[in-house]
Amino acid sequence: MLKILADECIHQDLIEALEKTGFDILTVDKANLKGVSDDFIFDFAVKNKRILLTFDREFGDFFRFNIRNSAGVVIVLISRMQKREIIRNTITFFKNIYKDDLERKLVIIGRTRVRIRSF
Numbered sequence: 023m024l025k026i027l028a029d030e031c032i033h034q035d036l037i038e039a040l041e042k043t044g045f046d047i048l049t050v051d052k053a054n055l056k057g058v059s060d061d062f063i064f065d066f067a068v069k070n071k072r073i074l075l076t077f078d079r080e081f082g083d084f085f086r087f088n089i090r091n092s093a094g095v096v097i098v099l100i101s102r103m104q105k106r107e108i109i110r111n112t113i114t115f116f117k118n119i120y121k122d123d124l125e126r127k128l129v130i131i132g133r134t135r136v137r138i139r140s141f
Contacts, residue, residue, distance in 0.1 A: 024121055025093070027067045029076035030056055039109045045116060048072065061086075068092050073124055075112075082128055090141040094124030098131045107133060 023046050028037050030050040040047045048070075050056055055063055060080060064087050067074040073094040074081060081087060081095050089095055096115070100108055111131050130137040 024116055024119075024124075025070070025072045026075050026116075027053070027063070027070070027072035029063060029074065029078060029081075031077045032075060033105065033108070035105060036109050036112060039113055040116070043113055043117070047075075064092070064095075067095075073121075082130070084128065084141060089128050090126050092126065093121070094127045094129065096124070096129040096131065099133070103133050111136075 023044070025046045026040065026048070028047055028049045032049070037047060037049060050063060053066065055066060060078070064074060064081065068091050071093045073096060074092065075096045075098070077098055077100050079097060079099075082097055087095070098108055098112055103111070111133070115129070115131055115136055126141045128139045128141065
């Protein structure tokens with residue numbers, strides 16, 4: 023089962039949809055990490071072997087964040103998507119990927135495509 027850490031920018035609708043689909047999702051709020059730095063959130067995800075799910079493009083900075091040590095970072099580009107598209111595209115991606123396929127990967131989910139970069 024995929025273990026996901028949802029950054030504080032992730033919409034509650036998406037969190038609930040992921041939970042209903044059966045994913046093990048922990049929010050930054052439930053982990054008592056609200057308001058902490060991005061570096062701390064990334065380190066928490068790494069230490070707890072959770073895939074970091076975010077809308078924040080800054081987590082794609084592989085010079086700042088050592089994605090090579092992570093369970094994976096998934097960034098959803100929301101600028102041109104409606105909420106239902108965000109939910110559908112994110113759930114479709116997670117349903118069709120294995121945990122091992124995300125380790126040491128940066129994933130960008132867009133409106134019409136998914137890009138995956140290995141580290």
